[in-house]
Amino acid sequence: MDYSHVRATDPAVADAIADETDRQRETLSMIASENHASKAVVEAQGSVLTNKYAEGYPGERYYAGCEFADVVEDLAVERARDLWGAEHVNVQPHSGSQANMAVYFAVLDPGDRILSLELEHGGHLSHGHPANFAGQLFDVEHYRVDPETGYLDYEGLAATADEFDPDAIVSGFSAYPRRVDWERIDAVADAVDAYHVADIAHITGLVAAGVHPSPVGVADFVTGSTHKTIRAGRGGIVMCGEEHADAVDNAVFPGVQGGPLMHNVAGKAVGFREALDPSFTEYAEGVVENARTLAETLADHGLSVVSGGTDTHIVLVDLRDSHPDLSGGDAEAALERTGIVLNGNTVPGETRSPFDPSGIRAGTAALTTRGFDANDMETVGDLIARVLDAPEDAAVRDEVSEAVDELCAAHPLYE
Numbered sequence: 001m002d003y004s005h006v007r008a009t010d011p012a013v014a015d016a017i018a019d020e021t022d023r024q025r026e027t028l029s030m031i032a033s034e035n036h037a038s039k040a041v042v043e044a045q046g047s048v049l050t051n052k053y054a055e056g057y058p059g060e061r062y063y064a065g066c067e068f069a070d071v072v073e074d075l076a077v078e079r080a081r082d083l084w085g086a087e088h089v090n091v092q093p094h095s096g097s098q099a100n101m102a103v104y105f106a107v108l109d110p111g112d113r114i115l116s117l118e119l120e121h122g123g124h125l126s127h128g129h130p131a132n133f134a135g136q137l138f139d140v141e142h143y144r145v146d147p148e149t150g151y152l153d154y155e156g157l158a159a160t161a162d163e164f165d166p167d168a169i170v171s172g173f174s175a176y177p178r179r180v181d182w183e184r185i186d187a188v189a190d191a192v193d194a195y196h197v198a199d200i201a202h203i204t205g206l207v208a209a210g211v212h213p214s215p216v217g218v219a220d221f222v223t224g225s226t227h228k229t230i231r232a233g234r235g236g237i238v239m240c241g242e243e244h245a246d247a248v249d250n251a252v253f254p255g256v257q258g259g260p261l262m263h264n265v266a267g268k269a270v271g272f273r274e275a276l277d278p279s280f281t282e283y284a285e286g287v288v289e290n291a292r293t294l295a296e297t298l299a300d301h302g303l304s305v306v307s308g309g310t311d312t313h314i315v316l317v318d319l320r321d322s323h324p325d326l327s328g329g330d331a332e333a334a335l336e337r338t339g340i341v342l343n344g345n346t347v348p349g350e351t352r353s354p355f356d357p358s359g360i361r362a363g364t365a366a367l368t369t370r371g372f373d374a375n376d377m378e379t380v381g382d383l384i385a386r387v388l389d390a391p392e393d394a395a396v397r398d399e400v401s402e403a404v405d406e407l408c409a410a411h412p413l414y415e
Contacts, residue, residue, distance in 0.1 A: 084222070100223050113165065117173055172202075283368060316361050
């Protein structure tokens with residue numbers, strides 16, 4: 001990719017971009033919330049649309065000169081409807097968290113009650129953590145996964161909902177590796193007269209491809225990120241029925257943000273177009289197959305995989321049984337030194353600090369984008385296990401680093 005103008009104007013930033021490009025090329029990106037956007041998406045996000053203020057919506061802007069911004073946003077919305085089958089789509093949220101904020105503000109008042117999955121069990125900050133706006137503005141209670149199986153405790157969710165009487169129930173998670181029974185959660189929401197907000201931030205692409213059940217048409221609102229498994233421009237999205245369309249649109253603008261980032265909307269439009277190609281379904285199927293292979297390989301090495309496996313792109317490992325003296329933070333650091341980049345993560349029944357938790361979380365979306373298959377993922381799982389077994393061993397580190405270099409060379413990125 002050509003960054004000659006940045007190089008001429010600001011060599012320091014150009015160097016950082018070049019270094020980041022090399023880092024992505026030369027390491028295995030296994031952070032579950034990351035992916036490698038196509039050159040077309042990156043180009044759209046770096047376009048002159050970054051210059052355009054387009055407050056409002058197509059045909060109803062607050063500024064002149066928005067005719068081409070309208071074309072881009074209309075394309076993004078139309079393609080999103082085709083991908084997910086939604087009646088109404090808003091593509092303006094700057095992030096998944098702001099998409100959630102918009103939905104809350106559309107139908108809730110400060111002090112209303114939200115029931116969501118506890119963070120250490122796989123929930124998300126914007127679902128009501130006390131450090132987040134949602135936890136500060138709303139009265140939040142949590143449901144959990146079954147500590148024995150690692151699966152969602154649907155009966156516990158229903159019992160908590162009956163006792164707590166929430167105004168909204170949030171489903172969809174940031175570290176839950178299994179399929180979600182949206183209809184079962186929706187039935188609980190109906191029983192307590194609550195809105196159902198399904199946050200598919202991590203699985204937008206898997207849902208679009210039909211390899212994970214869809215909450216669209218089931219939940220009242222569906223929110224998501226557009227840069228994870230869907231691999232489009234960075235940002236968020238809200239989908240709902242027509243009865244909530246005006247409330248959502250008003251909550252996004254002017255409710256929680258001003259003018260949309262039109263260059264990001266362009267990246268979304270391009271990424272959605274790519275996801276409409278039949279090859280995207282093959283990609284999404286590969287993401288899940290790769291994750292299952294990784295989970296099985298790690299389990300074969302004696303690691304405790306939460307819930308015993310995965311149905312998505314996420315593999316969550318609890319280190320306490322196999323490596324009781326190794327924290328998730330230390331594991332993350334040891335793996336990064338070899339070129340394997342994932343993150344320490346809380347696990348159900350967490351006994352450590354969230355800043356240095358007991359588990360690690362790995363994702364397969366980005367590696368699948370690079371062309372990794374199940375055989376490659378078995379190799380990656382073997383390498384991860386070697387590092388975890390000897391995190392301070394220099395010889396192991398060197399050998400694993402060399403193997404990572406070979407994998408990266410076999411699957412080039414942004415050439």
